[in-house]
Ligand SMILES: Nc1ncnc2c1ncn2[C@@H]1O[C@H](COP(=O)(O)OP(=O)(O)O)[C@@H](O)[C@H]1O
């Protein structure tokens with residue numbers, strides 16, 4: 037589904053990713069771990085289509101298509117979703133109206149009809165229930181004044197609504213207390229199926245107790261320093277990144 | 281002959297039938313004399329620095345209307361807020377239109393000003409309230425006081441909470457060029473009363489636009505309106521101005537609001553078009569625990585220009601004022617926000633807040649924003665802030681990652697930027713109407729019900 041080859045990425049003239057290769061197949065869960073500043077968010081932003089980052093070398097393929105020239109919205113239409121490490125606050129537009137616009141934009145881009153209002157409402161209720169989100173929360177301005185945990189839960193709510201084929205979750209566990217972590221993780225697990233894939237980015241092992249990865253990669257200094265199965269995460273937890 | 285000379289010399293003819301012993305005639309005569317002294321402001325006048333008002337002061341303008349123009353109800357109806365019952369005062373080219381209006385004298389006066397100015401029964405009202413708040417150094421206020429004969433008169437008695445909102449609708453028929461209209465409103469909310477008022481200005485397309493040379497001798501109309509409002513003790517007023525006019529028409533609006541203790545008054549100004557629109561909105565706080573709320577949304581395009589000059593005069597302690605204005609300027613449109621706050625020495629423990637945020641969407645759009653604080657008390661809280669900028673790039677990216685295309689994402693963010701100012705609008709139907717106008721102005725279809 038996702039194939040990254042020898043990816044080099046710079047921002048403001050500084051090279052951050054220095055040759056990352058990664059392949060994610062449908063049905064898989066991958067975890068990317070690594071110390072702060074190692075380039076994890078850079079990698080997810082580049083996949084999502086953030087134009088501030090410049091790909092200087094290498095390729096990203098999504099379902100065998102080179103996506104280099106696609107805009108962020110076009111990538112979304114193809115089924116790529118990123119949960120932001122720092123979701124943006126947007127006063128003046130409610131969570132509900134935002135998600136309605138997003139859903140219908142995607143449908144339209146795929147040549148489909150808009151979702152009827154009652155169906156939309158039903159889906160919103162269902163997904164809000166899944167993530168134990170209060171309905172009052174949905175009529176608040178998007179992310180404005182949300183706690184860290186509320187923002188993350190709202191990201192996963194959007195993911196649940198948009199049903200992407202590839203979801204990249206950038207530090208979705210940070211800011212969540214243990215109960216919220218369990219709710220979010222169980223939501224992610226319920227949304228998982230044999231046709232989609234998830235990339236979980238974290239620098240703590242604890243999320244991986246709930247979302248069990250098929251593969252674990254360690255990103256260090258702009259490169260994948262090591263790959264393994266879920267035991268690698270446990271070893272890292274014990275021995276620290278210096279051990280790599 | 282300059283417009284000033286022309287207006288001064290028109291005055292005699294204009295007042296030909298007037299009762300020379302009436303107090304109103306006296307006010308008019310004094311006003312025209314003052315106007316003759318000071319004339320129109322020019323760009324050297326600090327108060328008018330950024331608004332080229334001369335541009336719309338053609339010597340062809342006249343206060344005399346040639347004939348009455350009728351308008352279909354279908355067209356008039358479009359200008360109603362709709363979806364609610366309301367009292368209505370409708371003026372077409374400055375003349376009251378009884379057909380579509382809905383006035384009352386039952387326990388409350390909601391009617392036309394001429395019936396008050398010409399009726400001895402109301403002499404107490406005139407002597408107590410009429411022309412008492414205006415700034416005698418302001419040319420357009422003087423001009424309005426000289427020539428105004430019609431407008432709304434609203435008088436809400438003590439402790440009455442009005443059952444329906446009031447709509448004052450000014451319609452320019454487009455049937456006559458060169459008209460200078462001078463509407464005038466007098467509004468009194470007595471102690472403990474409560475009212476909601478919506479005042480709007482609309483123009484119909486000028487007729488004969490198909491005649492290619494008609495533009496040559498066509499002079500765009502100018503409306504010079506003035507409103508005096510008294511909000512007595514513990515009374516509560518919500519006032520909404522909708523200025524959604526053609527590119528060709530201009531409005532000068534002077535509004536003077538006098539508040540007594542424990543009263544709350546809010547004024548929302550929605551400026552969505554017009555050639556030149558100038559709003560002088562003045563609040564005077566005379567008593568403790570007064571709250572004044574001034575909010576505005578300006579969305580302009582083409583060569584339109586809007587100028588908001590606000591004044592809040594804190595003359596009493598323990599009061600609050602809250603100003604929040606947002607501007608969205610497309611194409612070559614331009615704007616001004618000048619927020620003046622005066623705090624007298626005795627006005628301790630007041631809280632004055634002022635915020636003006638602007639989005640410049642056009643390459644040639646611009647805005648001048650300036651807080652003007654004159655504070656003579658020492659124990660006060662005054663804050664102000666302004667921003668001029670573009671849409672937040674990170675917000676735009678966030679929306680795009682959710683599959684919302686660039687154009688829609690920009691529209692949504694622009695809408696969100698303005699929408700925030702509507703939170704105090706209590707009338708749901710009005711809120712929806714304004715939201716629709718905003719969405720329309722921004723030119724995107726939002727993927728949700730408004
Ligand atoms: N937009 C940016 N502008 C400048 N430097 C950036 C930007 N984004 C990331 N960086 C730099 O790139 C490096 C990697 O950052 P990031 O990808 O956020 O790491 P991680 O998510 O692993 O903590 C850091 O040194 C960071 O300062």
Ligand SMILES: [Mg+2]
Nearest residue numbers: 076077121207
């Ligand atoms: Mg990061």
